[in-house]
Amino acid sequence: MAFPPLFLIMRENLPGMPRPMTTIIDLHLFQAAGYPLLLALLVLSTLLGISGVVNLCRREPWREKESRLGLILVNILFGAGFLLIGWLHWRINRELPLTLPDQLAAWLNNQLAASNQGAAYGLPLYDPAQPPRYIIPLWIENEKYYFWFMSFALLALLAWRRPSSHRFRGSMLVLLAVQVTLLFTLADPFTAPLPRFFAEITPWFAPGVEPMAKVGMFMKLYPRMTFYYNAHYMWLHPPLLFFSYACITLTFLASLFMLSGHRPEIESLGYDAAKFGYLLLTLGMLLGYPWALQAWGPNWWWDPKICSSIMMWAIYSTYLHTRLYANKVSMWYFSSALGILCFAAMIFTFLASFLFPGEHTFQ
Amino acid sequence: MAKKGSYDFYLILATTVVLAAISLICVAAMFQFKAAGIHLLPPEAKVAWQEQMNSLVAPFLIALLVLLGICVPKRLLPTAWLNRFAALLLVAAGLSSWWFGVKIGLLLILCVSLGLQLAVLILALLGSQRLNFTKKGYWGRVGSSLVHLGLVLFVLDLFFYRLPGLHLLLFWVTTAATTSGMICCFYAEGIARRLNGGAEGRRLKTEGRRLKAED
Numbered sequence: 001m002a003f004p005p006l007f008l009i010m011r012e013n014l015p016g017m018p019r020p021m022t023t024i025i026d027l028h029l030f031q032a033a034g035y036p037l038l039l040a041l042l043v044l045s046t047l048l049g050i051s052g053v054v055n056l057c058r059r060e061p062w063r064e065k066e067s068r069l070g071l072i073l074v075n076i077l078f079g080a081g082f083l084l085i086g087w088l089h090w091r092i093n094r095e096l097p098l099t100l101p102d103q104l105a106a107w108l109n110n111q112l113a114a115s116n117q118g119a120a121y122g123l124p125l126y127d128p129a130q131p132p133r134y135i136i137p138l139w140i141e142n143e144k145y146y147f148w149f150m151s152f153a154l155l156a157l158l159a160w161r162r163p164s165s166h167r168f169r170g171s172m173l174v175l176l177a178v179q180v181t182l183l184f185t186l187a188d189p190f191t192a193p194l195p196r197f198f199a200e201i202t203p204w205f206a207p208g209v210e211p212m213a214k215v216g217m218f219m220k221l222y223p224r225m226t227f228y229y230n231a232h233y234m235w236l237h238p239p240l241l242f243f244s245y246a247c248i249t250l251t252f253l254a255s256l257f258m259l260s261g262h263r264p265e266i267e268s269l270g271y272d273a274a275k276f277g278y279l280l281l282t283l284g285m286l287l288g289y290p291w292a293l294q295a296w297g298p299n300w301w302w303d304p305k306i307c308s309s310i311m312m313w314a315i316y317s318t319y320l321h322t323r324l325y326a327n328k329v330s331m332w333y334f335s336s337a338l339g340i341l342c343f344a345a346m347i348f349t350f351l352a353s354f355l356f357p358g359e360h361t362f363q
Numbered sequence: 364m365a366k367k368g369s370y371d372f373y374l375i376l377a378t379t380v381v382l383a384a385i386s387l388i389c390v391a392a393m394f395q396f397k398a399a400g401i402h403l404l405p406p407e408a409k410v411a412w413q414e415q416m417n418s419l420v421a422p423f424l425i426a427l428l429v430l431l432g433i434c435v436p437k438r439l440l441p442t443a444w445l446n447r448f449a450a451l452l453l454v455a456a457g458l459s460s461w462w463f464g465v466k467i468g469l470l471l472i473l474c475v476s477l478g479l480q481l482a483v484l485i486l487a488l489l490g491s492q493r494l495n496f497t498k499k500g501y502w503g504r505v506g507s508s509l510v511h512l513g514l515v516l517f518v519l520d521l522f523f524y525r526l527p528g529l530h531l532l533l534f535w536v537t538t539a540a541t542t543s544g545m546i547c548c549f550y551a552e553g554i555a556r557r558l559n560g561g562a563e564g565r566r567l568k569t570e571g572r573r574l575k576a577e578d
Contacts, residue, residue: 275549282545286517286538290531293524302413304396307389314382314389321375345386356393357402 021205025091027193034084034190041077042184044070049177055170064166067173071157074176078150081190085143088193089136096201097131098221101211108215121294123226126218132225137234141194144242145187149179151246155273159250163265171253200224233291240284247277248316248346255339258332270339271323278316285309296359305360308349315345374430381426388420421465424518425456428472431480431511470522476515484508502551509544513537 022028051067100108105128116122126132139147156172183189203209204217228234254270257263292300300306319338325331353360396402401412433449452475460468487504520533547554 275545279542279545279549283538283542286534286541290534293527293530302392302396302401302416304393307393307396311386311389314386318379318382321378325372325375352393356397357400358396 021096021198021202024095025088027088030084030088030091030193031190034081034193035188037077037081037084038184038188038190041074041081041180044074044077045173045177045180048074048173052170052173052177055166056174058166061166064169067169068160071153071160071173071176074180075150075153075157078146078153081146082138082150085138085146085189089134089138093133093135096205097133098204098218098225099131100126100128100214100218102128104211104215108218111219121227123223126222132222132230134225135230136194136197137229137238139238139242140229140234141196142187142189143194144238145183146189147239148242148245149176149183151243152176152179152249155246155250159269159273162269164269165257165263165266168253168257168266168269171256172250175249175253197229227295231291231295233287233294237284237288237291240280240287244277244281244284245346245350247273247280248342251277251319251339252343255336255343258336258339262332267326274316274320274323274339274342278320281313281316285313292359300359303358303360304356305349305352305358308345308352308356312342312345312349315342374433378427378430381423381430384423385420385427388416388423392416418465421469425460425465425469425472428469428476428515428518429453429456431476431514466522469518473515473519473522477512477519480508480512480515484512500551500555502547502554506544506547506549506551509540510548511544513541513544516540 048067048070051063051070054062055064055067105126109125112123112125124132153176156176159172160169201221204214204221209217250273251270254266254273257266258270292306315338319335319342322331322335322338326335399412401409404412429449429452433452452472455475456468456472459471484505487501487508490501516533516537520530520537523533524530
């Protein structure tokens with residue numbers, strides 16, 4: 001199997017990663033399988049995007065059967081890539097436990113017990129027989145974009161079965177192509193997987209680390225493992241939000257089409273996506289609440305990301321309320337405009353993590 | 364007197380305005396957070412800023428709950444009573460806010476809304492025809508009641524987040540009410556069809572057994 005030279009260079013020289021750790025978890029195999037998969041996804045979705053543009057420009061449908069088949073293939077490829085990501089996480093779980101020398105365990109547990117006193121949410125004690133292991137959810141770092149866009153691909157496939165128009169379907173394909181291009185160029189989860197995670201744990205697996213230095217590292221890695229990587233809420237809060245983002249994207253497309261004319265079948269499709277998205281968004285946001293209290297304490301209220309999420313939720317609630325009166329001409333357009341505003345609010349909320357400081361920041 | 368339909372419509376518009384105001388406050392808070400470097404302030408200053416923002420948003424939260432307070436009895440009372448009820452709620456909230464502080468005003472509204480919403484939920488569950496909903500159908504009504512109850516409970520939960528036991532209990536009740544409410548509300552027809560289908564299926568099965576026994 002042939003790969004581009006750049007990829008070969010990158011996989012041999014992952015920054016800051018000593019060779020043994022990458023070998024232990026078969027990272028090279030993951031990269032070797034993931035890159036061609038993502039490339040295939042890019043090629044296929046580009047072809048679908050071209051088909052989408054043609055359909056948008058034409059009065060009559062063009063190659064709809066082939067496009068549907070392509071969309072099914074895109075979903076299969078996305079699913080295969082997701083399984084591959086799951087495999088990498090499983091390897092991390094099995095092969096990278098935080099093991100400490102036995103003689104340090106008792107001392108460390110005394111320290112942990114002391115720090116747990118008076119804390120609302122304490123850290124579990126270290127068990128030498130079962131050292132802590134990472135149970136990393138499948139949507140952290142660049143993988144979250146993968147999951148988000150995969151959700152959109154699945155929704156597009158489901159929406160394809162509903163009566164709409166070839167132009168609406170074309171617009172879904174164009175948006176899918178844009179998303180996969182972004183994934184390939186800016187957020188590839190396969191070529192350099194989990195860079196932050198590996199940067200965090202690399203010193204731990206470096207050879208010749210002094211025992212006391214290892215304890216110091218443990219006290220940094222362990223709380224992050226407990227309250228972030230292994231948090232139960234991490235398995236629910238982000239995927240619910242990302243799936244709701246995909247629903248909002250579909251509602252946005254339907255709202256754009258609603259502005260151009262009275263199309264009840266497209267409006268109904270957009271409304272169904274909005275209802276499901278709102279359910280997931282509300283549940284996802286609610287489940288983030290006790291997690292925030294656990295991880296950050298009570299002082300996270302009015303954090304910029306929380307503010308933008310509430311803003312998005314309020315706009316979404318407004319959209320669903322006005323939709324009750326969408327049969328009035330003015331409300332039809334107002335409701336459509338709110339559907340578009342929801343999408344803008346979603347993009348703003350997502351970017352808030354990069355642009356504003358606070359607990360959720362990626363700055 | 365305004366028609367019921369138009370009254371509902373204006374209530375929706377008013378809700379839209381209040382939600383838009385809350386959204387704007389949230390966006391303004393984000394920019395202020397960044398510009399003033401709130402995250403870099405000592406904890407006391409940060410808490411003071413949070414309290415200031417709470418006070419700013421509280422009137423809009425009260426307005427939202429008053430609107431909810433109107434929406435709830437809208438399902439129980441004639442329209443003529445609604446204005447009186449809304450005015451009474453506003454006066455009570457205003458007086459208690461002025462006398463005891465905005466938090467107590469909000470708490471009063473919350474307690475009234477909670478009582479009303481529970482009454483509506485019970486009536487909806489009993490299938491009462493006295494209720495006047497925009498949504499038709501049993502499950503749509505139950506769902507709508509649960510969602511509004513969830514919103515009231517959520518704001519109530521914010522009051523008690525420093526008491527972990529009560530907060531977590533309220534939180535899970537809120538989550539259960541909101542989620543089940545949305546499912547009932549959004550998918551009312553599907554639920555009814557499925558349940559009726561099930562009843563029909565059971566009826567046919569019993570009929571089949573009876574015929575077999577007769578044979």
